Amino acid sequence: MNLKKAIIAVAGYGTRRLPITKSIEKCMLPIGNRPVVDYLVEDCVANGVTEVIFVVGEQHQQIQQYYSGKNQELESYLYKKNKTGDLQNLQKIVSQATFKFVVQSSKGAYGTAVPLALCAELIDPDEQVLYLAGDDFIYNNTGESALSQLISGVRSSGATSGLLAAEISSQDIAKYGVIELSDGAFVRIVEKPKPENALSNLINISKYVFDKDMASHAAAALNQPASNGECQITDALNMYVADGKRVEVIRAQGEYLDGGSLSGWLHANNVVCG
Numbered sequence: 001m002n003l004k005k006a007i008i009a010v011a012g013y014g015t016r017r018l019p020i021t022k023s024i025e026k027c028m029l030p031i032g033n034r035p036v037v038d039y040l041v042e043d044c045v046a047n048g049v050t051e052v053i054f055v056v057g058e059q060h061q062q063i064q065q066y067y068s069g070k071n072q073e074l075e076s077y078l079y080k081k082n083k084t085g086d087l088q089n090l091q092k093i094v095s096q097a098t099f100k101f102v103v104q105s106s107k108g109a110y111g112t113a114v115p116l117a118l119c120a121e122l123i124d125p126d127e128q129v130l131y132l133a134g135d136d137f138i139y140n141n142t143g144e145s146a147l148s149q150l151i152s153g154v155r156s157s158g159a160t161s162g163l164l165a166a167e168i169s170s171q172d173i174a175k176y177g178v179i180e181l182s183d184g185a186f187v188r189i190v191e192k193p194k195p196e197n198a199l200s201n202l203i204n205i206s207k208y209v210f211d212k213d214m215a216s217h218a219a220a221a222l223n224q225p226a227s228n229g230e231c232q233i234t235d236a237l238n239m240y241v242a243d244g245k246r247v248e249v250i251r252a253q254g255e256y257l258d259g260g261s262l263s264g265w266l267h268a269n270n271v272v273c274g
Helices: 036-046 062-068 072-080 084-095 114-118 146-157 170-175 212-221 233-242 262-273
Strands: 002-009 051-056 098-103 127-133 136-139 162-167 177-182 185-191 202-211 248-251 255-258
Touching: 002 036, 002 114, 036 127, 036 136, 036 146, 051 062, 051 114, 062 084, 062 098, 072 084, 114 212, 127 146, 136 202, 136 262, 146 162, 146 202, 146 248, 185 233, 185 248, 202 212, 202 233, 212 233, 255 262
Parallel strands: 002 051, 002 127, 051 098, 162 248
Antiparallel strands: 127 202, 136 255, 162 202, 177 185, 177 202
């Protein structure tokens, strides 16, 4: 199957990071000198992605400016000052891929299945897509690519959909979706279980390879919201597997860095910049 597209979900309000996310989009918070989402974009492009689709909120303008806009005044200044390296870096940001923006309405369904469902018609029957949350990533100080590991792992398994999983300590289990396995095979994801009820310490980190059928299941999940009213990608995954499809689980090599919480963001900066 062809894999040239990535869908990155960045439409959330970033409530875990208030009040700073009142004016700065969560995915644009810096890890070092770059937005957190840029580590994902870089990894996508390194793995042959030529089209990045951001699913944005109605007020998300910073990410659009960063990836598709020009700051003519700044570029003129850099040119006059002979800061060619900085100028080339700015121009590279907008030229490394085709960037598209799909707006998620604040009046519609809410939850992690929504961005994929909104993009279902943009996925061809014979292609796979990367589906990623925009505020966390896997970091390897050796430069190894987590997405390369995911893509190659899914392809070598013979499956057409798969996900990255990370091991965490049991004390943090209740914050995440926990993966249940049977003889190494994906069974389901249980959202935020109590540590004593968790069937593994493997968590879903919202880094997926999906086929067209999985996108259709995400669209179907919009009609079956969870008890909290959200339409979850984990419910769509569970439906997909219940229909006889297979999801390959790839254990991530590297450190999972979560920029969505203050402690996670501080830790990510210490890891990347330290």
